Amino acid sequence: MTSSALPTSDQAKRSTRRALQQQRASLSTHQQKTLSLQAVQHLKTQPTFRNAKHIALYLPVRGEADPRQLRYRPLPHQQFYLPVLSPFHDNRLWFVRWNAQTRFRLNRFRIPEPYPYYRHSRPARWLDMVITPLVAFDMHGTRMGMGGGFYDRTFAFKRTQRHQMRPRLCGFAYDFQKIDHIERQRWDIPLDEATSDASFLRFGTGIY
Numbered sequence: 001m002t003s004s005a006l007p008t009s010d011q012a013k014r015s016t017r018r019a020l021q022q023q024r025a026s027l028s029t030h031q032q033k034t035l036s037l038q039a040v041q042h043l044k045t046q047p048t049f050r051n052a053k054h055i056a057l058y059l060p061v062r063g064e065a066d067p068r069q070l071r072y073r074p075l076p077h078q079q080f081y082l083p084v085l086s087p088f089h090d091n092r093l094w095f096v097r098w099n100a101q102t103r104f105r106l107n108r109f110r111i112p113e114p115y116p117y118y119r120h121s122r123p124a125r126w127l128d129m130v131i132t133p134l135v136a137f138d139m140h141g142t143r144m145g146m147g148g149g150f151y152d153r154t155f156a157f158k159r160t161q162r163h164q165m166r167p168r169l170c171g172f173a174y175d176f177q178k179i180d181h182i183e184r185q186r187w188d189i190p191l192d193e194a195t196s197d198a199s200f201l202r203f204g205t206g207i208y
């Protein structure tokens with residue numbers, strides 16, 4: 001399909017994605033660091049974070065908000081994980097323990113990821129909280145990512161298992177990434193909460 005034949009909403013989504021990716025990438029290192037630390041501070045005091053034991057973060061690329069300081073002075077029960085592109089399933093994620101011994105390699109998007117040792121990995125449904133990268137989000141928790149559908153596929157079980165509250169998906173972003181409305185697609189798994197440099201937000205996601 002040529003781009004002129006795409007439905008308007010697809011075109012609009014693409015141009016929104018591109019504009020916000022550019023805005024993210026044009027932040028100075030100082031701005032990225034300062035705003036990311038503010039977002040970390042908002043989340044660190046929340047019971048949803050303090051009570052979580054198994055927490056997935058991500059390594060930021062191309063100006064993404066940086067959640068790594070969430071590991072600073074962890075509570076004694078907290079363990080951290082990173083996403084790894086599944087070697088077995090297309091466009092799905094595994095989660096691998098992140099500690100001082102973790103060894104990294106670059107994945108096909110040139111994002112560092114831990115070696116996918118099975119014994120260091122944890123199934124997505126056994127995580128308590130997943131700090132989620134995103135390009136844009138709205139006030140209903142609808143999330144727009146890089147366009148690979150990785151998080152939607154990996155957490156699709158949250159839709160069918162209505163009693164399943166875990167893991168909580170928490171978007172991590174700059175405040176300018178909060179936009180008025182994102183059209184929710186049937187495969188979209190909404191965020192439960194989001195944190196930005198301006199605030200922490202909890203959504204009534206309505207799929208439970």
Ligand SMILES: Nc1nc2c(c(=O)[nH]1)N(C=O)[C@@H](CNc1ccc(C(=O)N[C@@H](CCC(=O)O)C(=O)O)cc1)CN2
Pocket residue numbers: 058059060061064083093109111133134145146147148149150151
């Ligand atoms: N830091 C970080 N890690 C992450 C994600 C993310 O969004 N951010 N992902 C979230 O799902 C997964 C990886 N998904 C990704 C999907 C697309 C691109 C990307 O750069 N796409 C290019 C096109 C590149 C190509 O096709 O080769 C682009 O958007 O221009 C990167 C990561 C897992 N790890």
Ligand SMILES: Nc1ncnc2c1ncn2[C@@H]1O[C@H](COP(=O)(O)OP(=O)(O)OP(=O)(O)O)[C@@H](O)[C@H]1O
Pocket residue numbers: 143144145146147148149150151152153156185187188
């Ligand atoms: N559970 C699923 N099963 C099959 N295909 C899916 C599923 N979830 C998403 N997809 C497909 O993935 C593609 C990308 O979806 P979308 O644009 O919502 O990605 P995204 O959420 O922006 O990306 P990401 O989560 O990787 O950051 C869509 O074409 C969609 O059909």
